[in-house]
Amino acid sequence: MTAPRLAFLAADTEAAKAARDRLVALYGDCDPETADAIVALGGDGFMLETQHRFLGRNRPIYGMNRGSVGFLMNDYREEGLPERIAHAQAAVLHPLRMHAETVRGGVAEALAINEVSLLREQRQAAKIRILVDGRVRLEELICDGVLVSTPAGSTAYNLSAHGPIVPLSANLLPLTPISAFRPRRWRGALLPSTSVVTFEVLEPDKRPVAAVADYTEVRDVARVTVAEDRSVSLTMLFDPDHSLSERIIAEQFTV
Template identity: 80%
Template sequence: MRIAFLAAQTEAAQQARARLVARYGDSPPGEAEVIVALGGDGMMLETQHRFLGRNPPVYGMNRGSVGFLMNDYREEDLPARLAAAQAARVHPLRMRAHSATGTHAALAINEVSLLRETRQAAKLRIIVDGKERLAELICDGVLVSTPMGSTAYNLSAHGPIVPLDAKLLPLTPISAFRPRRWRGALLPSTARVVFEVLEAEKRPVSATADYTEVRDVRRVEVREDPSITLTMLFDPDHSLSERIIAEQFTV
């Protein structure tokens, strides 16, 4: 099996890569059958973004902190683990953010979030599939998450955890002030969501797709892009679907 080893810049990840390369060899990423990413969840996202459009299977091993998207780190029997691994396939979100400087496009594996830039709360209008659903949301921000990303920022903002095969996108407010009791919505994965920034000069808002940020946006469009598939590999006794279900029972 041709394996490419990529590692975060931390000492633990770099040392792990050196040991694994000495044991199993190292193929160029473009020629590898599988990429092993060493680090934390950020390293998994970085690796997926790096190879968007090529869709190599990526098997993560945790040399970071949380490691929700990573498998346990073990150096023994790696080819056998890779052969037995189960694939989780997800589609990213595509963001088109319109600002005073033009239109900016980016992809998000976890979420697209809008956040206020100053002390002033953001005012947003929410349109779903061409229909206005919320005329004015006063808040710190709002986000649209993929099912995989529903356990990340979305969960921290008290949004719902969504199973991978649910074909749903959580739409979650961040510190909503008005409507005070609005807790968000679950949208079909085919939904096209538009956020219009109200009073944009007085209440500037930024938009971020994973780690691509656009400042001073006026309008942001978000949809799932089914033409792009990302493949992550997980040990069968700890699949991503199982982790997402288990996370809902974590107290």
């Protein structure tokens, strides 16, 4: 079996850069555009950054943890790396596409691998109407914010906001309020992955709201539409004994 051609990328930390130097000395280095796989060295934040960098080109990315959390990363081991990557399991993900319209008539689009969130900009709570596939499902949500998550992102901000963890194979999108004030008992919804979610900001001048797709922020939005974009794919590689699907299931039993 021919060893895969690897490209090594490192976060801007001493641990990640030192690991890259050692791995390049062992296995060489290839241009990411022609590599069979990209090895991302860092934490989950750097994995997200690397995914965005190659979004739309579907370069397989194998992460190794040189950061803190490392939920999306494989364990760091230098030996046998080409063999590990050759036998890795692929998880194919699709991002969310955010279409945001501002109160001044501007339009912006961005892709989110984790989530699209709407957040209040000032001291007053936001007021947001929620539509799903063009039908009003919640006339008025008074809250700090609300988010739509991908299954892969359901263990990130969505989980911190007490949203459900979603297995990759479920074809569901969590819709989760952030510090909801009214209706007080609404805890969110699980939507089919084909859903188109629209947020209409009520009283946007008095209660301004920002929309964030991962780390792309649009201020003073009036209307935001979110849907899964299946025309765009990204591939993450995981060791067979610790696949992303297994991690998502295991996370639900963490106490």
